[in-house]
Amino acid sequence: MRLIRPLLYVFAVLAHLYLLAVVLYAIPVxxxxxxxxxxxxxxxxxxxxxxxxxxGLTPAQKESYYHLSQDPALVPTDCG
Numbered sequence: 001m002r003l004i005r006p007l008l009y010v011f012a013v014l015a016h017l018y019l020l021a022v023v024l025y026a027i028p029v030x031x032x033x034x035x036x037x038x039x040x041x042x043x044x045x046x047x048x049x050x051x052x053x054x055x056g057l058t059p060a061q062k063e064s065y066y067h068l069s070q071d072p073a074l075v076p077t078d079c080g
Contacts, residue, residue, distance in 0.1 A: 057065065
């Protein structure tokens with residue numbers, strides 16, 4: 001019986017700390033939802049810094065490359 005009362009106090013303190021953490025977390029979340037100034041927007045990147053991975057292939061060459069068979073029989077397996 002002596003152990004139950006201190007455990008109840010510890011549990012009550014932990015429950016109150018948890019409730020405080022929930023309230024402190026909810027304040028910025030709710031204010032961010034209600035405030036339109038928190039909206040994040042990004043500018044479009046400059047075309048000169050955007051990577052172009054064309055590798056010198058024409059659109060027809062890309063089409064045939066990406067739609068060719070990936071058959072392993074085309075790769076020679078005799079190494080000796």
